[in-house]
Amino acid sequence: MDHQRASRRQAILKGLGKGGAVLAAASPLHSYATRNIVTTTGQQCTVSGNQSAAVSASAGTQQTCGAYHPRHFIAVSQSFSLTDNTGYNANQQAAFNALSGSAVPVGAEHWRADNLAVFIKTSATTMRRVARAGWPGTVAANATVVSVFPSAGTGGKSILAQLYDAWTSGPPPGETDLAYFLAAYLNAELGTPPPSFTAALPFDGPYVQTQYNTNYANALTFFKLVCVTDPVTRAFP
Amino acid sequence: MIPERHAHAALPAPHFAIVAPLQWREIDGQWVVFRSDPPGLCEVDAFGAAVLNIIEEGPGTAPQVAGTLSRLTECAYTDELVQQVTEHLRWLASVGLVEHALP
Numbered sequence: 001m002d003h004q005r006a007s008r009r010q011a012i013l014k015g016l017g018k019g020g021a022v023l024a025a026a027s028p029l030h031s032y033a034t035r036n037i038v039t040t041t042g043q044q045c046t047v048s049g050n051q052s053a054a055v056s057a058s059a060g061t062q063q064t065c066g067a068y069h070p071r072h073f074i075a076v077s078q079s080f081s082l083t084d085n086t087g088y089n090a091n092q093q094a095a096f097n098a099l100s101g102s103a104v105p106v107g108a109e110h111w112r113a114d115n116l117a118v119f120i121k122t123s124a125t126t127m128r129r130v131a132r133a134g135w136p137g138t139v140a141a142n143a144t145v146v147s148v149f150p151s152a153g154t155g156g157k158s159i160l161a162q163l164y165d166a167w168t169s170g171p172p173p174g175e176t177d178l179a180y181f182l183a184a185y186l187n188a189e190l191g192t193p194p195p196s197f198t199a200a201l202p203f204d205g206p207y208v209q210t211q212y213n214t215n216y217a218n219a220l221t222f223f224k225l226v227c228v229t230d231p232v233t234r235a236f237p
Numbered sequence: 238m239i240p241e242r243h244a245h246a247a248l249p250a251p252h253f254a255i256v257a258p259l260q261w262r263e264i265d266g267q268w269v270v271f272r273s274d275p276p277g278l279c280e281v282d283a284f285g286a287a288v289l290n291i292i293e294e295g296p297g298t299a300p301q302v303a304g305t306l307s308r309l310t311e312c313a314y315t316d317e318l319v320q321q322v323t324e325h326l327r328w329l330a331s332v333g334l335v336e337h338a339l340p
Contacts, residue, residue, distance in 0.1 A: 005294070008261055012268065012290050013309055015283040191262070202271040203260065 066197030067187035067227045068134065070179035074163045077129035079122065092129075095119035099127050109161050115142045118160050122168075130160045136189035138205070145178070148185055148205075149212050152178060159186075177220055184208045184223040194229035201226065253326050254296035254338035259289070272334060279332050288325045289334060296338045299323040 082100040085093060091112050098110040099121040110119040110127075117131035118141075132141045145154040145162045154162060159182055166179035184201070185208040193200040211219035260271040268286040270279050281289060291297065291305050303322045307314040329335040 009290050009309075011263065012283065012286045016287050016310060199269070200262075202262065202269055207260075 064197050065199040065201060065226060066194050066229055067201050067223075068183060068190075068194055068229045069227050070163055070166055070175065070183035072229065073133055073135060073183060073186050074160060074167070075131045075133040076164060076167075077131075079126045079128055080119075082121070082125050082127055092119075095127060095129070107161070107165075109158060111142055115140070117141065118158055120161055120164055128164070130164045132160060134190070135186060136191070138189045139186060145182065148209060149178075149181060151213065154178075175224075180220060180223045180227055181208065181212050183227045184211075184219075187227060196229065250298035250300055252296045252298055252338045253292055253302075253330065253335045255289070255293050256333055256336050259293060259334070261286075270334060279334060281329075284321070285325050285329065288322055289329055292326075292329075292335055299326055302326070 080092060085096045088096055095110045099108055099119060104121060106121050106123060108121045117129050119127050119129050121127050143159050145152050145157050145159055163179055166176040169176060185205050188201050188203055188208050189205040191200050257272050262269045268281050270281055287306060288302055291302050299322045300319050303319040304314060
C-alpha cells in the first residue's frame with residue numbers, strides 16, 4: 001500500500017473508532033446513505049452527470065457544487081502608458097523599456113522580476129499588469145497554457161495572459177472555451193468551493209486535462225455550468 | 238422446490254471489486270469518493286468509507302471485508318458485523334462504486 005493510501009486508511013479508521021464504535025457508526029442502516037452532490041440546476045456534479053436527468057434526492061440531502069468563473073483568477077491593473085513613463089516605479093519602468101516601441105507586438109508579455117505578475121502590451125501605446133488572484137498553490141503564476149493543455153497551440157503564452165485575452169475577446173467577457181478549461185483546472189487544483197457553495201469540484205487538475213483531450217464538448221458544457229462565481233462583467237479600470 | 242432462504246444459504250458469498258479507480262476527498266468530516274470512469278460521485282460515511290477502502294485494496298467477500306475490518310479496528314468479528322458489511326456492499330454496488338467480481 002502506498003503512502004497516500006495508507007494515510008487515507010488511517011484517517012478513515014480514525015473516524016470510525018475502535019471496537020463497538022464500528023457498529024454504532026453503522027446503525028441504523030439508513031444512516032450511511034450518501035448525499036449526492038449536484039449543480040445548482042440539480043444535476044450530478046460530474047461531466048457525465050451533467051448529461052443525465054436531474055437527481056431525485058431531496059434537497060436536504062444534497063450539497064451544491066460550484067466553482068469560480070474564469071475572470072475570478074486574474075487581477076488586472078489600470079492601463080499604463082507606453083509613451084510617458086513619468087512616475088513609474090522600477091517594475092513599471094522595466095516593463096516600459098521592454099514593451100514600448102513599434103517593434104514589440106501587441107500581446108507581448110514582460111514578466112516582473114519576481115515572476116508573480118506579467119505586464120502585457122495591450123495596444124501600441126498602453127500596457128497592463130496582470131497578476132493571479134485566488135490561485136491554487138500548485139500552479140505557478142508564470143505557468144504557460146501549454147504546460148496544462150499541450151495541444152492548445154498557444155505557444156509560450158501564460159495562463160494569466162490567456163485569461164486576460166479571454167476577457168478582452170468577449171462577449172461575454174472572459175468566457176472563451178479555453179478560459180473555461182483553464183478555470184476548471186485552477187478550480188480543481190484549488191480544491192475548495194466558493195463561499196456560497198458547499199462542495200468543490202470532485203476531481204483534480206489531471207482529470208480536467210484528460211477531459212480536454214478526450215471529452216472536450218461535454219466537459220466544456222459542464223464547466224460552463226459550474227464555473228459561475230465572480231463573473232465580473234464590468235470593464236477593467 | 239428449494240425454499241428461497243435455503244437456496245441463498247447454499248450460495249457462496251459474492252466477491253466485490255471497485256468499478257474503476259477512485260479519488261477520495263474529505264469534506265467537513267465526510268468522505269467524498271469520485272469514480273473516474275464513468276465519472277460519478279458519492280459521499281459516504283465512515284463505515285462505508287472503511288468498507289470501500291478495503292475493497293479498493295483488492296476484491297473480497299463480505300466475510301473477508303468484515304475480517305479485515307475486525308482486525309483493523311479491534312472490534313469483534315460477529316455475524317452482525319458481516320451483515321453490516323454485506324448491506325454496505327450492496328449499497329455501494331447500487332450506486333456504482335463496487336460491482337460483483339470473479340473470485
